[in-house]
Amino acid sequence: MATFRHICDSVAVITLSNPPVNALSSALIQALQKALGEAIRDSAVEAIVICGDKGKFCAGADIREFNKPSQKRGPHLLLLTDLIESNKKPVVAAIEGVALGGGLELALGCHYRVAHVQARVGLPEVLLGILPAASGTQRLPRLIGIAAALTLITTGKYVPAREALKLGIVDKVVGENTVDEAIRLAKKVIGQPLGSRQLSTLPVQCPPNVEALLAEAMVKVKKQFRGAQSPQACIEAVRAAVHLPYTEGIKKEQELYQFLNATHEPRAQQYAFFAEREVAKWTLPSGASWKTVSPQPIHTAAVIGLGTMGSGIVISLAKAQIPVIALEKDKKQLNIGSKAVISLLDRETLKMKQLGHTEATNSLGPVRFTLDYGELRDVDIVIEAVFENMILKKEIFRHLSGICKPEAFLCTNTSGLDIDEIASVTDRPQMIVGTHFYAPAHIMKLLEVVHGRYTSSISISTAMQLAKNLGKIGVLVGNCPLFVGNRLMVLYLQQAIFLVEEGNKLEEIDQTLENFGLAMGPFQMMDLAGLDTLWGCHVEHGLARPEQSSGISTHHHSSKRYSQLLGILCEKSRFGQKSGQGWYKYEKPGGRKAMSDPWLHNFLSEYHGVNNFKTQKITQEKIIEWCLYVIINEGFKVLEDGMASGPEDIDVIYNSGYGWPKHTGGPMYYASLVGLPVVLTKLEKYYEANPDIPGLKPSSLLKNLAALGNPPLKEWRALLGSWSSKL
Ligand SMILES: CC/C=C\C=C\CC(=O)SCCNC(=O)CCNC(=O)[C@H](O)C(C)(C)COP(=O)(O)OP(=O)(O)OC[C@H]1O[C@@H](n2cnc3c(N)ncnc32)[C@H](O)[C@@H]1OP(=O)(O)O
Numbered sequence: 001m002a003t004f005r006h007i008c009d010s011v012a013v014i015t016l017s018n019p020p021v022n023a024l025s026s027a028l029i030q031a032l033q034k035a036l037g038e039a040i041r042d043s044a045v046e047a048i049v050i051c052g053d054k055g056k057f058c059a060g061a062d063i064r065e066f067n068k069p070s071q072k073r074g075p076h077l078l079l080l081t082d083l084i085e086s087n088k089k090p091v092v093a094a095i096e097g098v099a100l101g102g103g104l105e106l107a108l109g110c111h112y113r114v115a116h117v118q119a120r121v122g123l124p125e126v127l128l129g130i131l132p133a134a135s136g137t138q139r140l141p142r143l144i145g146i147a148a149a150l151t152l153i154t155t156g157k158y159v160p161a162r163e164a165l166k167l168g169i170v171d172k173v174v175g176e177n178t179v180d181e182a183i184r185l186a187k188k189v190i191g192q193p194l195g196s197r198q199l200s201t202l203p204v205q206c207p208p209n210v211e212a213l214l215a216e217a218m219v220k221v222k223k224q225f226r227g228a229q230s231p232q233a234c235i236e237a238v239r240a241a242v243h244l245p246y247t248e249g250i251k252k253e254q255e256l257y258q259f260l261n262a263t264h265e266p267r268a269q270q271y272a273f274f275a276e277r278e279v280a281k282w283t284l285p286s287g288a289s290w291k292t293v294s295p296q297p298i299h300t301a302a303v304i305g306l307g308t309m310g311s312g313i314v315i316s317l318a319k320a321q322i323p324v325i326a327l328e329k330d331k332k333q334l335n336i337g338s339k340a341v342i343s344l345l346d347r348e349t350l351k352m353k354q355l356g357h358t359e360a361t362n363s364l365g366p367v368r369f370t371l372d373y374g375e376l377r378d379v380d381i382v383i384e385a386v387f388e389n390m391i392l393k394k395e396i397f398r399h400l401s402g403i404c405k406p407e408a409f410l411c412t413n414t415s416g417l418d419i420d421e422i423a424s425v426t427d428r429p430q431m432i433v434g435t436h437f438y439a440p441a442h443i444m445k446l447l448e449v450v451h452g453r454y455t456s457s458i459s460i461s462t463a464m465q466l467a468k469n470l471g472k473i474g475v476l477v478g479n480c481p482l483f484v485g486n487r488l489m490v491l492y493l494q495q496a497i498f499l500v501e502e503g504n505k506l507e508e509i510d511q512t513l514e515n516f517g518l519a520m521g522p523f524q525m526m527d528l529a530g531l532d533t534l535w536g537c538h539v540e541h542g543l544a545r546p547e548q549s550s551g552i553s554t555h556h557h558s559s560k561r562y563s564q565l566l567g568i569l570c571e572k573s574r575f576g577q578k579s580g581q582g583w584y585k586y587e588k589p590g591g592r593k594a595m596s597d598p599w600l601h602n603f604l605s606e607y608h609g610v611n612n613f614k615t616q617k618i619t620q621e622k623i624i625e626w627c628l629y630v631i632i633n634e635g636f637k638v639l640e641d642g643m644a645s646g647p648e649d650i651d652v653i654y655n656s657g658y659g660w661p662k663h664t665g666g667p668m669y670y671a672s673l674v675g676l677p678v679v680l681t682k683l684e685k686y687y688e689a690n691p692d693i694p695g696l697k698p699s700s701l702l703k704n705l706a707a708l709g710n711p712p713l714k715e716w717r718a719l720l721g722s723w724s725s726k727l
Contacts, residue, residue: 003031005039010046011186012039013179021059022052024077024102028062033080040087047186050084050110051094051179052103057119060101063128063270077102077134078250081109085198090189094182095119095170100158104169105134108143111197112185115161115170116178124156128273129230129265129663133257137237138249139199144168146210146242150217153234200246214239227517228663230269233260264673268665271713272655275648275666282464282476283645284727288457295465296407296458302327302379304396306337309413310385312441314367315344316470319442321365325375338369344442373403381466383435385413388536393417394425401427409459411435416482416537419452429454433463436483438657446657447472451727452479473656478643478727481541485653487638488667491630491695493534494543496522497563498693499626502616503608506583507596512623519659522627523583524594526566527576531583535566561692565607574600625682629696632671633683636699642726647713672713676706 006013014035016022024032032050039045052058061077084091084106093099093107095115104121107113115121123132123140131137132153141149144167152159161173174181195201207213214235221231233256240252260266283289302325303314310326317324326341328334345364352364368375376382382404384396393412400410411433412422423429434450447467451460460476467474477484496513500506500523510521526534538544544562569575569582576582577590584594608615618626635650644650651666664670671679680698687696704720705711711719 003028003035005035007044008183009187010044010190011049011183012042012045012047013049013051013183014039015051015053016058017053018062019054020056021098022054022056022103023059023062023064024106025062025065026068029077029080033083036080036083040083040089045089046190047089048091049094049179049182049186050091050106051182052096055116056097057093057095057099058103058106059098060103060124063273066128066266066270077105081105081135081139082200084109085111085200088194090186090192090194090197092182092186092189094179095121095161096178098158101125101128101132101136102134105132105136105139108136108139108199111194112182112189113170114172114174114178114182114185115164117161117173117175119161119164119178120158121161121164121169122156122158123153124158126154126225126230126234127156127269127662129228129263129267129269130260131230131234131237131253131257133253135200135250135253137234137253138241138246140169141204141238141241142199142202142246145205146207146238147213149241150213150235150238153238154217154221154231204241206242210242214242225517225661225663226514226519227661229263229265230260230663233257265663268663268669268673271665271669272651272662275652276473276656278646278648279473279475279652280464280468282460282727283725284451284457284460285725286457288460290461290464293457293461295462296380296409298322298380298409298462298466298469300325300379300381302376302382304382304384305386306333306341307385307387308439309437309441311337311340311344312439312443313383313385313413313437314341315348315442316437316472318345318364318367319348320469320471322469323365324367325379326367326369327373327376328369328371331371334369334371341367341369348442373399376400376403378405379408381409381411381462383411383413385437388414388417388533390417390421393422397422397432398425401425409433409462411463413437413441414450416486416541418481419450419479420454423452423454430456431459433459434479434483435463435466436485444657445471445473446485446653447474448483448485448653448657449474449476450479450483451476473652475649475653476645476727477649477653478641480638480641480643482537484638484644484650485657486537487643488631488634488650488654489658490534490537490541490543491634492627493522493526494538494563495627495630495693495695497565498561499616499618499623500604501563501565501608501611501613503613504617504623508620509623509627512620513627515620516624516628517661517664525659527582527584527586527594529576530578531566531574531576532570535570538562538566559692560694561690568607626686628667628670629679629683629686631667632679633697633699633702634695635668635671636702636705639723640699640701642724645725645727646717669713672710675710676702677710680706 003014018028039048091110092112093110099107099121123136125132148167164170165173217235225231237253237256240249281290301317301322303310304327306328314324314326328337409431413435415436419434423432433455436448438444438446449463464474496509499509506523510523513521539546574581580586580589585597638644647668650668654660655662655666680702683698
């Protein structure tokens with residue numbers, strides 16, 4: 001791992017080399033510093049090009065080194081960017097692949113930037129709980145203005161080369177030979193004045209409404225990243241660029257970085273970053289793993305059912321350039337479904353065009369619509385996405401067994417039905433996989449890949465690879481009722497409903513959990529998902545009884561507490577957003593803006609009286625414990641049952657599928673932040689007072705770990721050898 005220097009006429013080429021992504025480890029920075037020094041001192045060298053090995057410029061700081069004490073991290077990149085910028089020889093960055101974080105900051109220190117057309121640049125530090133602290137918050141606004149810099153720095157967005165050119169981040173975009181083009185440019189500018197290319201010396205171009213712009217950005221990030229501090233610190237750093245000279249701005253950038261680094265957020269976000277990559281490295285108890293089992297190629301696919309889920313899955317496949325056959329059961333449904341798919345395809349095409357893809361129409365895979373199962377004969381994979389009904393799904397899979405080629409994988413998009421029961425009616429149970437997509441399926445990143453009892457390792461490998469090809473994060477889970485995500489979620493929603501039964505305001509519960517950082521409170525989430533869907537799910541999984549009793553709720557069954565409220569609201573045609581009324585009211589059916597509903601409040605106070613519920617008003621702190629600790633507790637039970645292979649899987653599921661705030665790492669990481677003994681004590685207390693709520697009964701795994709103190713999450717697995725995956 002080193003940089004090397006190579007003289008090409010009068011130009012020195014310095015190559016960053018630290019596979020796989022040329023991350024700036026301390027060793028690499030040191031080597032870069034040395035090579036730069038040599039090039040600057042060498043009188044034969046008149047210009048310098050910096051590029052990255054193997055078609056990747058640089059993915060930024062080496063995140064694995066973030067926990068190293070700072071004195072052991074070697075020279076700071078900031079000093080290097082100043083050295084590059086202030087030296088008299090022109091320096092050109094040749095950007096292939098990515099220039100992210102410290103990688104882009106390094107390029108901003110250079111006098112010119114040439115990018116390959118497929119390269120992406122960005123400052124994603126905010127997504128790691130920090131800010132660009134090697135001058136990114138000071139140089140970028142000087143280059144592209146306050147508004148664009150604010151967007152990039154506070155979202156962490158990766159910008160494709162053509163957009164980067166329009167913004168002025170790069171000077172030239174080329175289709176090939178990026179390094180050669182950079183060398184040509186370097187030669188051309190030898191001897192030219194560099195003043196206007198030294199970003200730190202330039203004034204920041206401020207629009208007259210700059211304060212309003214900063215205030216608007218603050219409102220936006222407070223909403224988008226609720227409870228997280230790094231986006232706000234990013235804005236403060238950009239504010240410093242507006243008001244202070246460069247060197248003072250840098251001081252402020254450093255101060256804000258130190259402040260963030262002292263919080264738990266960077267560690268939590270960095271854990272979440274690696275957890276996302278860890279879940280791709282699946283292993284089965286048989287020893288088969290991502291390393292040993294190759295996926296089968298998927299050249300063609302079919303999707304059955306073109307409702308909301310099916311349409312989204314078709315788009316996902318088309319975006320991955322996989323030709324799809326989309327099948328519906330009758331003409332009417334096919335007509336509705338194909339219109340929905342075509343309109344989504346048009347929207348995706350437009351988005352791609354806006355991102356600078358000129359061949360956008362060719363970059364989506366073709367979609368063919370049909371009513372004829374016979375057309376599915378030769379596809380490599382079928383994803384069934386009809387509604388949650390076991391009888392219907394079995395009928396479809398029986399049919400597919402007789403039609404599809406023997407090598408075809410058959411997947412069911414279900415949010416919790418038994419995969420083994422579906423597999424049992426087919427001629428190829430080893431090729432049946434659960435693929436639980438999240439709505440909207442063409443946007444949401446998460447895919448739960450469900451391993452049934454008979455599913456082969458090749459089927460798992462293929463489904464996990466498909467997730468990757470679709471740009472999703474596949475997480476392998478076991479075939480338990482509701483799988484992992486929803487198994488935890490139903491208990492959480494039930495806890496929230498119990499609070500309402502006890503006289504607490506649903507708006508306050510939602511607000512408290514949103515302030516904690518969840519993308520949406522539980523009642524808004526229920527309205528979005530559909531109360532009828534949730535009610536069906538509660539009944540099916542024994543969390544409620546199917547029958548109603550005209551508003552009077554019998555709220556115990558087999559000594560377990562349950563709530564009939566969802567069913568009662570459904571009886572009153574309050575299904576959530578789709579009907580315009582649920583826990584909230586909406587401006588119209590399908591409306592999005594949740595408004596408090598006086599009718600519901602009257603109804604709830606009557607319901608409370610008639611049912612004689614105890615009144616228990618609780619504080620915000622207790623709302624968080626009461627609702628979130630059941631998620632954590634059930635997470636431990638999932639691990640005990642071997643339905644997920646590690647806490648990282650649960651955290652990734654929650655971060656990417658349920659709007660859990662990443663700056664707390666995920667529910668299991670959050671438990672370790674709070675302290676396992678604290679979580680356990682609270683659960684014990686709540687369970688003692690509510691022995692009719694099994695979700696509060698502490699898991700044995702939690703008890704075992706808490707008995708060891710608060711061991712770091714990465715040690716849980718080793719500490720509890722007996723806990724073994726049954727995936
Ligand atoms: C030096 C101090 C001064 C300044 C400080 C600046 C702050 C920063 O720069 S923070 C880092 C900012 N950069 C990022 O956030 C980039 C994160 N990486 C990515 O977005 C992606 O990994 C990718 C570079 C776009 C590549 O994506 P893909 O091709 O899908 O591969 P992955 O599976 O994601 O990654 C492959 C492999 O590389 C590891 N990795 C990626 N980035 C880093 C990094 N910055 N540091 C260390 N390691 C990195 C990743 O974990 C994977 O490792 P495996 O072991 O193979 O799982």
